[in-house]
Amino acid sequence: MSGVCRTSRREFLWETGAGFTGLAMTGLLGADGFFNGAGASPDTAHARPHSASANPLAPKPPMFPAKAKSVIFLFMYGGPSQLDTFDYKPKLVGRDGQTITVRSFRNGNKPTELKLMEPRWKFKQYGQCGKYVSDLYPHLGGCVDDMAFIHSMYSDAPVHGSAMIQMNTGKILTGSPSLGSWVNYGLGSVNQNLPGFVVMMDTTGGPISGAKNWSSGYMPAAYQGTVLRAAGDPILDLTPPPGMTDGMQRDVLDSIGRLNESHRAPRADNSNLSARIASYELAYKMQSHAPEAVDITKEPESIKKMYGLDKEETKDFGYRCLLARRLVEHGVRFIQLYAGGGNTNFLNFWDAHGGLVPNHNRNALRTDQPIAALINDLKQRGLLDSTLIVWGGEFGRTSHGTGDGRDHNAYGYTMWMAGGGIKGGTTAGETDELGMEAAVDRYHVKNLHGTILHQLGLDPNNLSYFYNGLNQKLVGVVPIEPIKKIIS
């Protein structure tokens, strides 16, 4: 199925509100592959036998054999500088303070005279591939043969709010589902005892626009991201209220179950009632599964050390990287980790308009060893092949600046991926010689999203959801290509 505006009936039914309420419709959904609706008419579909399953997160097969089963998106909130991390620009060295004329979003995208700012860190070659990585990321330098760099990323919004929304939902306007929602919509979740789309904040706070970044937009709430906390209750309301023991809770749930069952009996055709009864059991199981998934006490010391849990600077992000690995093992489909958050202190996220050196030193130090550990740990467990790691911010930073800091740059920046069928040690695209704008093989955020979906076995140009009279797609109406160069 292709084309811009064809209707998948499954989505259509949701759109019409029948998806989760109409008794017979739920049966249709169960019998429907999410992808096969185009040709079926409601009349023929009605003849199908009813199925009890109305679970929107039931696992679904991919459209074609998938390379990756899970995604870990390491979101570097605030916009890290590609020029000081992975995009090696020797021609920028020695030109500090020189005036250049480049377009600037601060000046209506008009050519503007600005002062160059050379990289503040030295670069070294690493690995078989000889990739240049700056001294900010020595541990990651050791992983370059597993990583694929996209140096020619660009997007449409040079300010945090809309850029975050675009990196997460593909659109610069709010209201659309996020990438994690699309993935769970497309594939469902193999572990019903845990959410299929998990978001972990930095300890310093959340990103701008908060929950809009993991919203399911016009899709049902079942697809929205669930915030998993590193401390305390991992999921909201996961623990019974003070005083209610497990036994008491079991008694309460059993009574609810029995009373619900007698209510349901004369309404047996309504599968929503049985689904709701089942959801209480799922919730009960989640109470034990989720804490187990985030319990690292049984992890060996060597692993904890590997992630940097023994060091003040790395323990926060390291802990969350370790949780990410555990969640992958538990079958969680999409995990997003924010490095940086809270807008009360500029050091707490990558937005280095000033103090680039202390800012990036801090933020890179916090993430370098943990991310390298995540890659290596997944690898040693044979999970890297099926786990796609994505690293990047909502944009990069300019090659000009104040001398102390750099501005936002959506014209050109770097992201990298690893695992999940990505060809390690490769590089796609280039910025110009000063690292200001994507110049060779330019890749839009849509291409990045398309690549992620593609690795998961979903065709980005066909994964659609009918809303507002249109088959909406994460990548928009114009078909896009995944970034083939980095796919193995």
Added chain:
Amino acid sequence: MQMMRIFVKRTHLTDTLTAVLAAVCLISSHSGNRAAAQTPTDAHAKLFENKIRPLLIASCMGCHGKENPGGGLRLDSPVSAQNALEIVKRVKGEGKAARMPLGSALAQDKIEAIEMWVKAGAYWPSGTSVSPSSDIARRAKSHWAFQPLRKSASPTVLNPRFANWSRNPIDAFILDPLLKRGLKPSPVASRRELIRRLSFDLTGLPPTPEEVSAFEADSSAGAYDTLVDRLLASPHYGEKWGRHWLDVVRYAETNSYERDNPKPNVYRYRDWVISAFNQDKPYNQFVREQIAGDEIAKGAGDALTGTGYYRLGIWDDEPADIKQAENDDLDDLVVTTGQALLGLTLDCARCHDHKFDPIPQRDYYRMVAFFKNINRFKNGGPTDESIFFASAEEKAAYTEKLADLDAKRKAAANELKRVEDAYNKGRDSLIKPSDFVGLRYRYFEGAFGSMPDFETLKPIKSGTLMPAIIDLKTRRRDENFGYVFEGELKAPQAGNYTFYIDTDDGSKLTIAGNKLTEKAGGGQGAEMTATLHLAAGQVPFRIDYFQSVGPFGLNFAWSGPGFERRPLSALSACSSLGLPTLLKAELAQIVGRDRAELYNKITQRKAELDKQEVASPKVLCVTETGPNATDTFVLKRGNPNAPDEKVQPGFPTCLGGGEAVMPAPPAGATSSGRRTALAEWLTSPSNPLVARVIVNRVWQGHFGRGIVRTPNDFGIQGSRPTHPALLDWLSARFVQDGWSFKKLHKLILTSNTYKQSSRSNPNGLAKDPGNDLFWRFDMRRLEAEEIRDSILAASGNLNLKLYGESVYPEIPKDILAAQSIPGNDWYTQKMKPEDVNRRSIYIHVKRSLIYPLLATFDLPDTDRTSALRFASTQPTQALGLVNGTFANQQAAAMAERVSKDIGASGTDRAFVIRAFSLTMQRRPTEAETTEGAALLKRLEQRGATHEKALQYLCLAALNLDEFVYLD
């Protein structure tokens, strides 16, 4: 001649072609002449409509339309036999003349179609012409939703068994297809089911157990109708139905994006909506006030509040591309207006013609033109807000505050005046003409840009000043003049003397041959001082001063051994330097230190008072840039940087189109009147969509789904009505009833269709599992607000206060922690305890921080118009209702309430019975009572206190399916 681009698509000869061929053969063999072929058959018409017309439009109209047809050949109207034959030759490329169309040849199947058409006599449907717009018209003609309302009579049901079932015409419309399909309506639901259904449907609240008992006991014939009337009259009706509307108009109270800051006074729009429903404001007026309330009401009355409609959307305060953002804002209005009011996805035509509906791109921009003149949202200020009083009390309070402030300002001004008067008098007495020994002036005129050498200029006047005090009285004008003052000052004794001089514009002060100060020009209030040792006796002094444009001034004073600063220039010479400067220097000396301090204090206070504004109640509203609207252009590919044809405001072609006719704006008008024209068109009785769309929404509000299941899309992609005649009949009736919602509700709710039981039966399930035909009532889960409000109703904590500013019930810290500034703009700590227990519609709607309980239960996304709500089932809902703080707090309150209700002697069983009746509004069965009582025992055996056990029982009751599902 221009080439038309042809999209080649190969298909096989259609059945139509074969049929025409057969017809042609038949005709040919029969008579062999052309006249016979002129007799149109279905096959002729089909061929023309399906093949020829689209082909002519796509491939020929570019050059052979009505305007300047190429070679004089017009293909928009019937074609002569000769031309027809020529066309065949030309499209086949036979002969020497150029093949048509220029450029790529037509696909073979198209050529064959033309050949076939010509052979069959080049049939042309009489009275029609072919043009792109006629094609739109043709497609519009074929879609049900664009047709005028059909006012058909309700069908007569012949089956005598059901002759009495029809309570009103709705039932006949429902019954007829049911019987035809071999189905029959379900029996009437129980009284308890009916009152629960009605109470939630009309007020979003459960009935009290007492109301249920009374209704169950009332066997009078009118009991049901009385109940409907009572609920329709309830002020909570507006809260329930207002909320439906708020979904449709993407209501939220913040702007989204980076800051997601609150919109000023947006809650007034929410209140306006609630109140409109409560008053049964006719829908046409309701629409008019939202679209053009400012123009219609001329700023008076609450109609203006309705225009908050335009300000509800998301707003980027820091757009990357301002033009794009402006167009996105306009798009938001077209999306909302199109879908909410017309059920049309006009927005699909922003970048290209609509892919499905007959909506050309031009129509999109003609709709944009209605809104183009609106001042872009700024989140407050005069273009977004207007003074507004919701009540006479509000107005009185405001007037009082304003008068109070005014009085304070006046009092302060009076006090200042008194001191200034004293200063003026005192200053005169301070001046000592004996300070001078002779004071001469020379007065010059000229446009001095800098200090001239006055010695080279001829004075206009000169003389000696008597009394001896510097003033400028001898000047002939206030600008472009100059003075030289000369004479001698008398120093009473030897010592240091300080001189103070301030001039507007330039000056030079020379004492005893020393140049003490020099000022180039401009400025005021910048006093210069210089100190010089003088011997006792007379010293020569000289001031050179010039004034170019602007106010003038010269202030000169001195102080010395034995005397404090005293003026050497008159007050009248200091006009522009102003009192404040002088006062600062001289006040204390003249009026005394205490009064001077007081003066300074009052001055400060006055400045504060002047800055103060009485927070006038304001309303969020729309404004325009002025009476002459900004131009609107079609944007190529929707690109704001690629303007194309200029368009005027106009209505969708598929609905009859036409340009909007605006009367010339009257003198003093602040807006173009375009939106009034739109409002009039929308609400004219001939508009086929507006009534249908809203009637469908009302039906959906009662039955869980609309007659059209896609309430925001009545276009070709939308679903077709299951009961088209019913929809039209109801819509016509609605208009006839003065667009009254309450009359429509009454009609629907008193039908037997609505009163059916929700239970299934094998026949119904087998024949119509989707209940397309309404053989029963569909169960529905309560909406998010209904769930929270019901919990509060059961616990006895529900605060039923109506209207007012939004409230901030507690949000778990963990959720707030996900904000970039945790807790930002969420003011739980400012709330009184009863405020947080208000109905859910009054909870602040912050786009990036939706109140979690509501979000979990499918509150729709706030950023786009929402036509219907999901009713998802997720384990996180169960977690919230079993473990969550809110649920447990309310369960505890409910346990207390139940205990009080049953009294000290109440048994566990009595407790269970009361708890059930508060939640499910019925007495539990024996088995249920036993289950409840047993639960209490088990919990206590596990060590729960009696109190806790009771709380958990209540918690269980609040979690039951029956509590959140309606039969």
